[in-house]
Amino acid sequence: MESQLTLDPNQVDEHLIQQAQNGDLEAFNELVVRHERAVYGVCLRLLRDATQAEDATQDAFIRAWNAIGSFRGGLVRPWLLRIATNRTYDLLRAKARRPAQSLDAQPYEIEPDWTSMAPVTEHPESFVERSELSVHLERALADLPDDQRLAIILSDVQGYAYDDIATIMDVAVGTVKSRISRARSRLRTSLQENPVNRELLLRYGRLNRESPDGH
Amino acid sequence: MQTTAHPGDDLLNGWIDDALTPGERTMVESHLEHCDRCRTELESLRLVKRLLAELPEPDLPRSFALTVEQAKKPESPAATVQPAKIVTLLPIVRALSIAAVMAVIIMGGALFFGPIGDSQDPPEMTVSRSAVTNSAVDASENANPAPIAAEPGMVIDQGETATNSNTVPAAMANGIQQVNGNNGEERSNLEIATIATGAFAAIAVGAWVSLYRLGRNVPDQ
Numbered sequence: 201m202e203s204q205l206t207l208d209p210n211q212v213d214e215h216l217i218q219q220a221q222n223g224d225l226e227a228f229n230e231l232v233v234r235h236e237r238a239v240y241g242v243c244l245r246l247l248r249d250a251t252q253a254e255d256a257t258q259d260a261f262i263r264a265w266n267a268i269g270s271f272r273g274g275l276v277r278p279w280l281l282r283i284a285t286n287r288t289y290d291l292l293r294a295k296a297r298r299p300a301q302s303l304d305a306q307p308y309e310i311e312p313d314w315t316s317m318a319p320v321t322e323h324p325e326s327f328v329e330r331s332e333l334s335v336h337l338e339r340a341l342a343d344l345p346d347d348q349r350l351a352i353i354l355s356d357v358q359g360y361a362y363d364d365i366a367t368i369m370d371v372a373v374g375t376v377k378s379r380i381s382r383a384r385s386r387l388r389t390s391l392q393e394n395p396v397n398r399e400l401l402l403r404y405g406r407l408n409r410e411s412p413d414g415h
Numbered sequence: 416m417q418t419t420a421h422p423g424d425d426l427l428n429g430w431i432d433d434a435l436t437p438g439e440r441t442m443v444e445s446h447l448e449h450c451d452r453c454r455t456e457l458e459s460l461r462l463v464k465r466l467l468a469e470l471p472e473p474d475l476p477r478s479f480a481l482t483v484e485q486a487k488k489p490e491s492p493a494a495t496v497q498p499a500k501i502v503t504l505l506p507i508v509r510a511l512s513i514a515a516v517m518a519v520i521i522m523g524g525a526l527f528f529g530p531i532g533d534s535q536d537p538p539e540m541t542v543s544r545s546a547v548t549n550s551a552v553d554a555s556e557n558a559n560p561a562p563i564a565a566e567p568g569m570v571i572d573q574g575e576t577a578t579n580s581n582t583v584p585a586a587m588a589n590g591i592q593q594v595n596g597n598n599g600e601e602r603s604n605l606e607i608a609t610i611a612t613g614a615f616a617a618i619a620v621g622a623w624v625s626l627y628r629l630g631r632n633v634p635d636q
Contacts, residue, residue, distance in 0.1 A: 229480040236479045241472040254476050261479050265486055334470055337463075355432070356467035362434055381428035388463045405462050 209234075213276040221268050228268070232261050235277050238358060239284045245353050246288045247295075248342050256291060260284035278360065282368045285350060292346055329404040336397050340390040344383055351376055352383035422446055427457045431464060518615070 213234065219227035239260060244253035260283045271279055341349055347369075354365045355376075362380075366373045392398045422430075422443045429435045430443045447454055 225481065225483065225486050228486075232480045233478070237472045237475060240475055240479070244473050250476065257479050258485075261481060262485055265481055330466065330469060333466055337466055337470065352467065356464045357470055359468065362432070377429065377432075377434060378425065380432070381425045384428055384460055384463050385424040387467075388459050391463065392459070401459065401462060404466075405458055408462070408465070 210275060217268070217271060217276055220265070221271070225265075228265055231276060231280075235280050236261070238277060239280055242281060242350075242353055242358070243284055243288050245338075245341060245357070246285070246346065246350060247291060252291055253288075256284060256287050260287050263287070275364075278364050278368050281354070281358075282370075285368060289346070323407055326404060326407040329400050329407065333391065333397065333400050333404060336391060336394070337387065340387050343390065344386060348379045348383035348386070351379035352387070355380045356384070421450065421453050424456070424460070427453065427460055430457070431461055 213231065216227045216231050216234075220231065236257065240253060240257045243256045243260070244250065247253045247256065260280065263283050264280055267283070341353070344352070350369060351365060354360045354368060355362070360368070362373050362376045365376045365380075369376065391401055426435065426439060426443050430440065435443065447457065
């Protein structure tokens with residue numbers, strides 16, 4: 201597999217999915233390893249329930265394996281995310297039908313774990329700011345309507361373009377655009393509502409002003 | 416350039432995501448040049464985007480790689496519908512096939528033992544029609560393996576007893592020609608009937624074989 205290190209990740213995916221389409225479960229499981237974090241992350245942030253997110257993720261991969269013949273080229277991760285979010289939406293709808301359970305079902309708090317990401321290139325102060333802010337950001341995300349939450353997660357957390365998000369969510373690009381805009385504005389507003397967070401955001405902004413943002 | 420109205424969050428977010436039309440883009444940019452308020456607004460939205468991009472993926476509770484057991488189940492709704500359909504159609508397919516086999520046996524018997532003259536023509540018609548029916552059934556539907564395996568055998572057995580030979584339908588044709596060889600007109604009629612019966616028998620056997628294979632393959636997929 202050393203030669204694959206030099207390959208474009210999408211080419212590796214393409215190769216693996218071809219093998220999986222020929223019934224190679226090991227190749228499919230390599231795809232699982234490559235994409236499970238992203239799929240689980242989206243499911244968890246949508247469902248706010250670790251057990252349900254786990255079930256939805258496993259179910260999505262089983263569905264993907266059973267439907268592997270219907271994969272018609274393109275990128276693998278959006279295809280997987282589409283399967284996973286369809287499943288997740290079913291669960292969200294079922295959840296909405298029985299709101300009585302919301303008493304014992306406390307929204308799952310995602311505690312951002314920064315240990316795996318060494319802040320070598322980052323200003324130490326900025327790192328502290330970012331860590332603090334992200335806890336609040338995860339909470340603010342949880343308060344968004346489902347559609348806006350999924351759109352902003354796919355766009356800003358996963359880094360997808362509007363076109364891809366429209367495909368994953370099966371809506372028009374214009375809808376994606378307005379959902380993202382509303383979600384981002386709401387997140388900004390919820391961060392600024394709290395004076396402590398507003399201060400953190402200002403400082404974080406000052407510390408990162410000089411660094412290019414790719415735009 | 417008119418820059419009186421503030422662009423609003425939709426345009427600012429669109430600018431951040433590089434999703435504006437060239438006209439919108441120019442408008443936003445020329446406004447930003449002299450509006451501190453909108454620049455601050457834009458900056459805060461950009462920070463949110465940046466913070467979101469830097470959120471770490473949650474830790475995995477476990478691996479989601481499929482076990483052989485999980486990979487084995489094709490019990491998706493699409494897959495379960497088909498066997499159910501096959502089961503409901505089985506009696507029809509079975510009845511049609513038994514009728515076809517009976518026709519072959521009767522035809523074979525009639526050709527061999529009976530003094531066949533003009534009465535051949537109607538059976539010939541029936542044969543070709545039911546052969547068509549049978550192959551249509553074969554093309555569209557699957558069937559259960561067990562009875563299928565038995566019945567092609569029946570056809571061959573009957574053919575053998577009738578002709579005292581080993582192969583159907585060629586042997587059947589030979590036998591018939593030996594018995595009725597002296598009547599020219601009857602022979603040509605007989606030949607047509609025999610070929611039709613032979614073809615029908617071949618189609619029936621072929622239908623059974625393919626039904627048998629399909630019946631075997633469906634649950635394995």
